Amino acid sequence: MDLSINALMAEVMCEGIERKLAELALMEDPLFGRLPPERRHEAVDHGLMAGQQAADRIIAAYGNDPEAIAAKLAVSIKYNPEPARGGTVLYLSEYFRRPPTITLHMHSLSEANLVIREHGLGETLGLDDISPVHLAHELYHHLEACNLITGTGGFQTETFRIGPLRLKSKLASVEEIAADRFAMAILGIKVPPGALKFLTIYEHNIDYAWDILRKLRTL
Numbered sequence: 169m170d171l172s173i174n175a176l177m178a179e180v181m182c183e184g185i186e187r188k189l190a191e192l193a194l195m196e197d198p199l200f201g202r203l204p205p206e207r208r209h210e211a212v213d214h215g216l217m218a219g220q221q222a223a224d225r226i227i228a229a230y231g232n233d234p235e236a237i238a239a240k241l242a243v244s245i246k247y248n249p250e251p252a253r254g255g256t257v258l259y260l261s262e263y264f265r266r267p268p269t270i271t272l273h274m275h276s277l278s279e280a281n282l283v284i285r286e287h288g289l290g291e292t293l294g295l296d297d298i299s300p301v302h303l304a305h306e307l308y309h310h311l312e313a314c315n316l317i318t319g320t321g322g323f324q325t326e327t328f329r330i331g332p333l334r335l336k337s338k339l340a341s342v343e344e345i346a347a348d349r350f351a352m353a354i355l356g357i358k359v360p361p362g363a364l365k366f367l368t369i370y371e372h373n374i375d376y377a378w379d380i381l382r383k384l385r386t387l
Contacts, residue, residue: 171374171378172287173283173287173289173367173370174287174288174289174292176366176370176377176378176381177289177292177293177363177366177367178292179381180363180366180381180384181292181293181358181359181363185360185363185384186216186348186349186352186360186362187212187216188384188387189348189360189362189363189384190212190215190216190345190348190362191208191212191387192362192380192383192384192387193341193344193345193362194208194211194212194339194341194342194345196341197339197340197341197342198340199325199327199337199339199340200339200341202325202326202327202337203325203339204325207325210323211323211339211341211342212345214320214322214323214342215320215323215341215342215343215344215345215346215349216345216346216349218317218318218319218320218342218346218349219308219345219346219347219348219349219350219351219352219353220349220350220353221317221318222308222311222317222318222319222346222350223349223350223352223353223354224353225317226307226311226350226354227353227354232354232355232356234300234303234304234307234354234355235300235303237304237307237354238270238303238307241268241307241310241311241316242268243268243269243270243307243310244267244268244269244270245269245270245271245272245303246269246270246271246272247271247272247274248271248272248273248274248275249274249275250273250275251273251275251276252273252275252276258276258368258372259273259276260272260273260276260277260280260298260302260368261273261277261302261303261305261306262306263306263309263310263313265310265313268310268313268314270303270306270307270310272299272302272303274299276368277298277299277302279368279371280298280364280367280368280371281296281297281298281299283367283368283370283371284296284297284298284367289367293358293359293364294357294358294359295355295357295359298364298367300355301351301355301357301361301364302351302361304350304351304354304355305347305348305350305351305361306347307350307354308343308346308347308350308351309343309347311350312343312346319343319346320338320342320343320346321338323338323339323342324336324337324338324339325337325339347361348360348361348362366380366381
């Protein structure tokens with residue numbers, strides 16, 4: 169069996185993978201258990217639509233260059249050359265609200281870009297640098313945080329009930345789904361940002377990368 173990164177990414181790029189990745193993100197949300205099964209499809213649709221609508225609006229107003237958009241929105245971009253980890257999590261990019269800042273962790277991003285070059289994945293993926301994808305993804309979080317778009321706050325699920333009192337909460341995964349669609353639409357790329365994570369995962373744990381793919385196949 170071919171377990172190469174090329175074989176992995178060829179399967180990851182199969183038809184319908186964007187929705188499957190969105191469904192997987194939803195399943196991993198801490199509040200997933202609170203979401204009624206009949207609303208799961210709606211949650212994914214809401215995220216995808218929110219991301220597309222935001223991209224349409226931003227492209228019309230500012231164009232589709234993430235760096236130019238960041239400048240027009242007064243969002244600073246920082247480039248961290250050092251490895252960025254939080255426990256077992258490897259960070260590639262982060263957004264901070266105050267002051268509005270996007271940090272691109274270039275050590276991790278360069279590692280993924282090297283995988284693309286060394287294995288000739290540029291044609292398969294339609295890109296050879298994932299940095300703009302992460303920048304665009306984080307820009308979406310800025311748009312939501314500053315209420316510059318409708319966003320995903322309209323989709324909530326009940327998380328607490330006592331008598332007549334009901335508490336509803338937003339699912340973080342729905343915003344992540346929207347941010348990924350936003351990045352795809354802004355850059356006009358064919359690969360879902362969630363699929364690019366396999367480049368980094370494969371480099372650090374081949375078995376885990378294939379385990380995630382097997383899980384996607386069941387969706």
